[in-house]
Amino acid sequence: MKNIWLLLFFFYFYFCPSIIQAEIVNTKEVYTYESLTEDLRELSRLHPDLITYKSLVKTPYGKKIWAIKVGHGKPTVLLHGAHHAREWMTSTLLMKMIETYASSYKDKRTVEGYHPNILDEVSIWFVPMVNPDGVTLQQMGLFAFPSYLHPSLVEMNKGSLNFVRWKANLDGIDLNRQYPANWENLRGVSSKPSYQFYKGTRPLEAIEVKALVEFTSEIEPEIAVSYHSSGNMLFWGFYQWGLTHTTKFAIDYYKIAEKLADITKYKLEEPESHQQGGGYTDWFIEEFEKPALTVEIGSLIENSSLPLDSFSSIWESNKAIGLFLAKRALEKRINNHNHIM
Numbered sequence: 472m473k474n475i476w477l478l479l480f481f482f483y484f485y486f487c488p489s490i491i492q493a494e495i496v497n498t499k500e501v502y503t504y505e506s507l508t509e510d511l512r513e514l515s516r517l518h519p520d521l522i523t524y525k526s527l528v529k530t531p532y533g534k535k536i537w538a539i540k541v542g543h544g545k546p547t548v549l550l551h552g553a554h555h556a557r558e559w560m561t562s563t564l565l566m567k568m569i570e571t572y573a574s575s576y577k578d579k580r581t582v583e584g585y586h587p588n589i590l591d592e593v594s595i596w597f598v599p600m601v602n603p604d605g606v607t608l609q610q611m612g613l614f615a616f617p618s619y620l621h622p623s624l625v626e627m628n629k630g631s632l633n634f635v636r637w638k639a640n641l642d643g644i645d646l647n648r649q650y651p652a653n654w655e656n657l658r659g660v661s662s663k664p665s666y667q668f669y670k671g672t673r674p675l676e677a678i679e680v681k682a683l684v685e686f687t688s689e690i691e692p693e694i695a696v697s698y699h700s701s702g703n704m705l706f707w708g709f710y711q712w713g714l715t716h717t718t719k720f721a722i723d724y725y726k727i728a729e730k731l732a733d734i735t736k737y738k739l740e741e742p743e744s745h746q747q748g749g750g751y752t753d754w755f756i757e758e759f760e761k762p763a764l765t766v767e768i769g770s771l772i773e774n775s776s777l778p779l780d781s782f783s784s785i786w787e788s789n790k791a792i793g794l795f796l797a798k799r800a801l802e803k804r805i806n807n808h809n810h811i812m
């Protein structure tokens with residue numbers, strides 16, 4: 472009798488690996504740099520054939536900016552999050568994508584109709600937390616950092632000890648106003664280091680941004696998506712779009728933007744209205760003439776991170792995005808190749 476139970480036990484666990492596989496990325500808690508680091512190690516240990524990772528740079532406060540590769544293909548797409556400290560739910564989202572794509576790949580399950588076997592032909596790179604120092608300050612407050620920093624951090628936070636609205640890195644530089652695309656002419660920015668909107672003294676001054684620029688140039692992704700919060704919006708185009716809407720690039724780009732809006736149900740914003748430059752997507756489009764989009768997840772919330780209970784609907788809207796982009800990247804490659812032939 473005892474042996475039958477043992478046998479049943481063995482069969483149950485042998486044939487139901489997805490049941491015993493507990494979820495790794497906890498989407499119900501504040502997602503910290505430490506959780507992220509632990510999770511990516513665990514995920515790569517579980518899926519060594521599919522997931523690899525590396526550090527792009529170490530911040531002055533000892534945190535690594537992780538880049539995680541999912542897939543085997545030569546063409547790449549790049550998704551990144553948390554340029555802005557208070558927008559760390561974008562890190563949770565991207566880590567959940569990694570976990571979901573890896574387990575779906577293993578179990579041969581589709582995600583919203585997108586088959587993860589595309590990862591044999593395309594690789595998705597994730598940089599889920601571009602600003603780990605800022606995120607830590609926003610989540611933990613001053614005492615996560617040495618006391619000699621406290622006076623300047625409080626000053627940059629306009630005298631407040633509450634850091635929930637913090638967007639910048641620890642030097643008070645807004646990382647998404649640091650890219651060399653019309654940077655000189657950026658208007659409406661803070662004139663000195665601040666919790667938000669300070670563009671720095673020169674482009675690429677922040678090591679986080681310099682590292683992401685170098686990494687992007689190294690992998691040359693076909694498409695890039697920059698995740699932010701909030702507003703349930705999707706921005707395409709860039710600051711000097713002007714009258715070039717009719718080029719082949721613009722038409723192909725718009726098709727991707729339209730489909731992304733269709734999947735997420737986010738509002739697609741006209742290119743000319745949103746930005747003057749200085750952001751990642753501005754730089755990417757200008758540098759590579761390839762599509763890049765900014766996605767603002769979650770219902771609009773002023774001066775704060777998104778509430779934890781908003782994650783489930785954000786997940787529903789975004790879970791297929793990585794695989795969708797991978798598919799588009801592959802199609803783009805094939806089309807370009809045929810065109811050259």
Ligand SMILES: [Zn+2]
Nearest residue numbers: 555558699700
């Ligand atoms: Zn942002």
